[in-house]
Amino acid sequence: MHRLDTGGSVKRSAPCIAVLGTGSDVGKSVLVAGLCRYFADLGVRVAPFKAQNMSNNSGVTPEGLEMGRAQIVQAEAARIAPHADMNPILLKPTSEIGAQVVVLGEAIANSSAKTYHTMKEGLFQVASEALERLRSRYDLVILEGAGSCAEVNLMATDIVNFRMAAYADAPVLLVGDIHRGGIFAQLIGTLACIGPAERERVTGFIINRFRGDPELFADGVQWIEAQTGKKVYGVVPWFSHFDIEAEDSVVIEKPKPAVPSSAADHRIGVIRLPHISNFTDFDPLKRIPGIELQYVEQPMKLDGFRALILPGSKNTRADIAWLQRTGWAGRLIEYGTSGGHLLGICGGYQMLGRVVADPEGLEGSPGESTGLGLLPVHTVLQAPKVTTRTEFRWGDAEGLGYEIHMGQTMHESAGRPLLAIRSRNGVICDDVDGCTAFEGRVMGTYLHGFFDMPAVTARWLSSIGLGALAAEAVHGPAGRDRAYDLLSEHLQAHLDLDAIRRLVEDACPSCS
Structure with missing residues (x-):
């Protein structure tokens, strides 16, 4: 594909590769992150792109715009700053049938699934224009699909899988997850559900999350290649020696029942709320031995x-109602008032207060x-949405996090701030955030990424x-x-x- 530069001469747009999947959570996001780091280390200016993402795990760009956390991870792997063009459409579910629609980093509406489908043609144009801007700035763009690329009831309105790959003229790598079983049906079945043009665009397969010796699957690889006439690019074993942030909370669904004991002195619990967001805030804690x-x-x-x-x-x-309905509320109040350490992040901070109003x-x-009622604050949900990258100080510990919230939380007379805010979106300020009570054992903050800075993590761990x-x-x-290098x-x-x-080297000299 070619484009006109500002001088009127014809200039080649960057080529694309598309990584599509046989289903959700087959590892597409992590594989794109790994490919971004691989090409970046070759000296290729590479960028990630996902036309539409559905996730409550989001982050903020240096410009103060919101985008999916997975594309922020991929941008970090590519050694570039995240930009809203990398995830032009973000759907943040608020219920089983509704979501907040974020376009180019800004929340524009709350929509039902049915209403959203009427918006998709216009949003495809928005996504296409975002992709073209990336193609003008980088040598290579790696597209990520969403869910299964073979949902036959949705393909007519698809704006993220094969339609976007066709628009970009991108060869498709189809990813299947062998760990969940049925890998042959995943791959062959996907090809059977899509049309001839889409099958032609699939150049081959990546078999992900293999446990054991990949050599034992050599005959399986041969069978797949013989049946399809397409290449298996590799069998990727399960890894456990490093962690990459997950895209969506499906990875923490239905957690195993905890079995506390007096010996579990180093156990930290995260309440798995029905509408949990930004659960990767706590990944740094998982990496701490002990x-x-x-x-x-x-x-x-x-x-x-x-x-x-x-x-x-x-x-x-809705999550406050869930806490009350399930009995969690009483247990948390008893825990906080009888010597336990409680930390609330963003919505969790709001829940620790006395009232949350949504007029x-x-x-x-x-x-x-x-x-x-464990913190002397009250919250009013109101527009506009706050999306900032925020520098803060907690005592002598400095941190950099981000805020994404629709609420304003006000201190009551006994409220004591937790953090000093130094800047938001690069603008110096003298502000405060959060609240603390019960001699510092109960605290709340709006700051996502709270544990990103080791000094802040160390201070919190010392407090408990x-x-x-x-x-x-x-x-x-x-x-x-370091994890991107290992990936x-x-x-x-x-x-x-x-x-x-070789799929793109003719159009990308730096890839060869």
Whole structure:
């Protein structure tokens, strides 16, 4: 594909590769991140792109715009700053049938699934224009699909899988997850469900998450290639020696029941809210030797936990109702008032307060909900949405996080701020955030990415009596960067990356 530059001469647009999947959570996001790091290390200016993402796990760009966390991870892997063009459409579910629609980094509407389908043609144009801007700035763009690329009832209105791959004239790598079983049916069945043009665009397959010796699957590879006439680019083993942030909360669905004991002195619990958002806030804690981070869903005795965290929520009032309905509310209040350590992040911070009011019905029916009452604050949900990259200080510990919220939280007379805010979106300010009570044992903040800076993590761990563990950890940006290197090495060991590179090298001289 070609375009006209500002001088009127014809200039080649960057080529694209598309990574599509046989289903959700087959590893597309992680594979794109690994390919981004691989090509970046070759000296290729590479960028990720996902036309439409559905996730409550989001982040903020340097410009103060919101985008999917997975594309931020992929941009980090590519060694570039994230930009809203990399995820021009983000759907943030607020209920089983509704979502907030974020376009080019800004929330534009709350929509039902049915209404959203009427918007998709216009949004495809928005996404196409965003892709073209990326193609004008980079040497290579790696597209990620969404869910299964063979949902026959949705293909007519698809704007993220084969239609976008065709628009970009991108060769398709089809990813299947062998760990969940049925890999032959996943791959062959996908080809059977799509049309001839789409089958022609699929150049081959990546078989992901293999446990055991990949050599034992050699006959399976031969069968797939004989049946389809397409190449298997590799069998990627399951990895456990590094972690990459997951795209969506499907990875923490139905957590195993926790079994606290007096010996579980280093256990930290995260309440698995129905509308949990930004659960990757807590990934740095998982990387600290000696800490057991556990997501908990069913109410239980809490005396076996050193600390509990209430995470962000895309529907705060609905999740408060869930806490009350399930009995969690009473247990958390008892835990917080009887010596336990509680931390609330964003929506979790709002829940720890006394009231959350939604007079305009931004997250559902207008009204207000009684919170847990552990912090002397109250919240009013209101537009516009706050999306900032925020520098803060907690005592002598400096941090960089991000804010994404529709609420304003006000202190009551006894409220004591937690953090000093130094800047938002690069603008110096003198502000405060959060609240603390019960001699510092209960605290809340709007800051996502709270644990990204080791100094902040160390201070929090010290506050709950685990400060000695923090010195052993490498996490935050440095830890993620090392993980991207290890991911790239993992793919180089198990994929035919030379063959993948050849898919675009004629149009991308720096890829050759």
